Amino acid sequence: MSFIKKFLIILLLLTLSILESCRKDPPVLDNPYGKPQLRCDTLYPVVFVHGLLASGDTWAEQLMRFQKNDYCDTLLYVFDWNTLSGGNSADLLDQFVDAVRLRTGKPKIHLVGHSAGGGLCYNYCEDPTRAAKVASYVHIGSSSQSSPAGSLDEVPTLCISSPDDAVTGATTITGAVNVSLPGKDHLQVATSVESFIHMYEFFTFRKPDYPLVNQGNQPVKVSGRVVILGENTPKAGATVHIYEVIQESGFRKRPDPDFALITDAEGYFGPVELKPGQPYEFVVWGSAGERPIHYFREGFRRDNPCVYLRTLPPPNSLAGLLLGGLPSSSHQSVLAVFTSNQAVISGRDTLAVQGTTFSTPEYTPASQSVIALFLFDANHNQSSDYFIPMPFNLLNQFISARDYFLPAQPPASIPLFFNGRWLMIPNYPSDTEGILVAVFE
Secondary structure (H helix, E strand, O other): OOHHHHHHHHHHHHHHHHHHHHHOOOOOOEOOOOOEOOOHHHOOOEEEEOOOOOOHHHHHHHHHHHHHOOOOHHHEEEEOOOOOOOOOHHHHHHHHHHHHHHHHOOOOEEEEEEOHHHHHHHHHOOOHHHHOOEEEEEEEOOOOEOOOOOOOOOOOEEEEEOOOOOOOOOOOEOOOEEEEOOOOOOOHHHHOHHHHHHHHHHHHOOOOOOOOOOOOOOOEEEEEEEEEOOOOOEOOOOEEEEEEEOOOOOOEOOOOOOEEEEOOOOOEEEEEEEOOOOOEEEEEEOOOOOOOEEEEEOOOOOOEEEEEEEEOOOOOOHHHHHHOOOOOOOOEOEEEEEEOOOOEOEOOEOEEEOOEEOOOOOOOOHHHOEOEEEEEOOOOOOOOOOEOOOOOOOOOOOEEEEEOOOEOOOOOEEEEEEOOEEEEEEOOOHHHHOEEEEEEO
């Protein structure tokens, strides 16, 4: 065999080896702490299940933390389900678990359920066949149980709760590992770094090494999913436009989008590379003729694989009833303030819009765990202290609405302040531009 042929064969084998290593199994290396990194082939995949009215982005921070601490992205999954109807959610979860096992080649998964997702996951494990697929289960901010998961209590179970969770309070599971996180609200008990540490130790029997850090001047990769609000049905063929915005005003830097994307069959878009620290506007249309929803986000500081955009629900659905009364007017804007990793709680947090404070006992009491605050006019072009009733108080949790007039003319900026951070957004009219959503992470 000639020297050149031998050289080409060796080069090909080396190339395939490198590609295979990048695809699934990074080599074992020593990190700065002197502890060998975990290998993806030694880990079970993790399936995260969100709670009522939530979506997969509940777990965005946790996904990034696990990725930072040795978990390949092929081992991390979120299960989106319709929390308003329930239905055959356990069967759909089982199909999802089987798909993850097939994709990863692993016989079992770690299962994590938050709030109503905890009820779904605990009941899922009551079936012996399904419990055999679960290596361990983490029950977060959900109801107390008399025994660990599994029909024979055979699934190792971690229960994480908080006495300051206004929805479920401190909960325990007899025979499980029980962890209490004082000071955490109903969302924080799932999204906090403390919860991550306990989950990571429970899965790997070791402490995580690396916190999340900003990527400096490196571009950030962002991807996500478009789903119908409330139902979490994926929107195939939805249109997503992404614009750089001027930090001081919230208006677009350029008239044309920096990225124009179409979602795939499962509603996914991206990844795209964005500038670190640069605020962006994401505009999503679910269907032709449907009013858009504008999402204004603080600048991304690191890769985020879990950016969710919700489209308007069908009018005959429960979520459609909830939003059916939102104005469509050339004279006013409709604003929703969404805090993706915590509730807004009076006395602990500060939220203001145009200088008006909404983190008050009347607007954001601890008992309500407000995560989404809607502001729109319900009182003839003037603001008042009016609490907008049904259907916004239907659940009396997580969502609040107040009569607050945001004029759409002339064009101007709406300043928002949350816990020391500012976000500026434009006052687009609600008849043509739909709903404005300000997202604070």
